[in-house]
């Protein structure tokens with residue numbers, strides 16, 4: 103269930119109240135005028151709630167410019183009158199508040215509401231787009247709700263607002279303009295290239311872009327319609343629109359060629375009961391982190407025109423709709439330092455150290471920064487106030503510095519001049535910097551990774567032991583493990599006969615691991631466990647993987663042009679190591695996988711199948727496999743026959759049984775295996791109508807492959 107447990111600011115007296123009103127008004131004015139507020143949404147909401155609480159206790163002291171009394175964004179900018187005021191929405195923050203709200207609406211209209219529309223609350227700016235006889239005429243911001251600013255000059259770069267509608271109608275479409283995550287990244291890159299300051303977040307980006315005139319570069323935004331109304335000379339359409347349920351208005355607008363949220367994972371849905379509404383609210387909440395654009399809540403509207411008309415509107419907000427706010431996922435905090443960590447493959451990656459800040463229920467102290475160029479591109483400086491985004495279980499990221507909060511005391515971020523791990527030179531010829539010693543720089547980490555549970559699974563070979571082996575000069579890469587001799591091990595500290603024999607036995611077993619595990623142990627950048635399995639099943643032997651060119655690698659599901667080229671380059675670098683592994687008798691084949699036909703044959707010339715990740719020659723036997731054609735996601739704790747399996751082993755099992763394993767639920771998911779303590783993935787699957795099985799049912803389905811796998 104989505105709830106918001108945010109406190110309100112406590113205002114002790116009239117002076118504190120007046121100061122709060124001033125701070126909120128300034129922030130709101132800045133937010134709506136330039137998108138540059140000093141407060142993040144959460145801080146603003148807390149302040150506004152404190153003000154509302156004070157006003158409830160002291161109704162005689164309410165100030166005229168209190169943000170509670172007027173349309174949000176009261177800054178009067180613009181002089182184009184709205185035909186019908188552009189209202190704001192009342193907020194609820196919990197299921198209880200939502201139920202109370204529906205009850206008061208139903209009391210007011212004197213009957214139950216039997217149809218609701220549940221849709222995303224898009225986090226952008228409200229605009230009205232006017233069309234006359236099907237032609238775009240004007241784009242107007244909300245302004246103070248009664249009049250807005252003409253921003254028609256910007257319409258050409260707004261995706262989703264066509265120049266011409268599919269029918270020659272006169273209509274005003276209302277909706278939200280925002281930047282998708284991709285548009286935001288692209289927009290900021292272009293902006294900083296042109297010497298401009300980056301936008302702090304997509305919302306600011308959309309606001310700034312709408313207002314900008316005469317820019318030397320083009321930045322795109324996206325429009326999502328959430329309503330429509332007739333204009334004075336709309337003719338018959340006016341009456342027709344007034345009668346239509348809201349959901350049909352949206353469908354009509356989409357049919358005219360205007361973009362709506364209909365094609366997205368959080369498309370508006372109709373619900374008939376409060377329970378259904380709540381389920382969809384939870385579903386949208388669970389989908390939020392994975393969306394390619396920002397939402398800050400869910401809007402719930404009485405769908406029927408008659409219900410809306412009877413409920414009517416107040417001066418600030420309609421009574422037939424409400425915003426169910428989601429917790430803030432963005433906060434402003436300070437960038438304290440940048441750490442430079444060297445990864446297993448020698449990549450030198452920067453990480454932002456932040457003044458710890460609580461976002462969406464967890465404390466965020468670090469955020470990813472991709473590479474040095476990323477820092478330069480975003481013009482980040484030490485001491486900057488930065489906008490940090492974190493939702494669900496995604497890794498927190500810095501959206502951008504909040505440039506207007508700079509004090510002048512910020513300092514440039516120093517880039518390392520030599521490898522922070524070993525002091526060697528840095529290869530800075532590519533975007534991602536790398537220690538010139540490559541994998542050797544982090545030898546202990548690479549060998550430990552190769553020996554890890556999901557790779558060669560060598561029991562008894564933890565990092566301490568690897569350090570010993572490396573220090574003793576016995577191991578210069580993980581292939582050397584396979585030629586270790588008994589007396590060499592016995593000579594090490596704390597290595598008795600039993601541990602030595604056990605380790606040697608574990609290494610013997612590792613020699614027979616399937617290719618997918620051996621390939622994964624190589625630690626090729628960008629190929630984790632699941633990608634390694636796909637590559638191994640596709641090519642079936644190491645020889646074929648090594649011989650593959652970028653083009654044939656791209657036949658593997660999930661490998662694009664860029665990754666293919668990177669894998670080919672790394673395999674060249676890894677050739678000596680692979681040669682040593684072969685010489686040491688390590689298994690180089692994938693049991694059960696059939697290689698793809700040799701290039702040049704007729705079959706090879708045929709287009710790649712959709713599921714290139716399946717074993718090459720699977721076509722003949724594929725249909726016999728219980729999970730053929732299925733995409734399966736596993737979540738929660740496994741039980742019964744599956745209890746001991748790691749996630750990686752579950753995924754291996756799925757793939758042996760002909761399925762595709764995936765870590766996230768989407769419309770493409772066919773089955774979710776949900777054990778105890780399944781969380782948001784289960785909610786999402788329920789929401790999307792994905793079939794759900796408990797571990798025991800699943801074990802029955804793939805029973806034969808369970809034992810086959812143990813032997814493999």
Ligand code: IVH
Pocket residue numbers: 189190191221222223224225227228277278328329401420423425
């Ligand atoms: S309906 C008269 N639907 O949220 C009803 N608003 O906080 C007015 N918003 O002013 C709006 N997504 O800018 C509606 N699906 C949606 C929305 C939405 C975002 C914005 C809109 C509104 C603000 C209120």
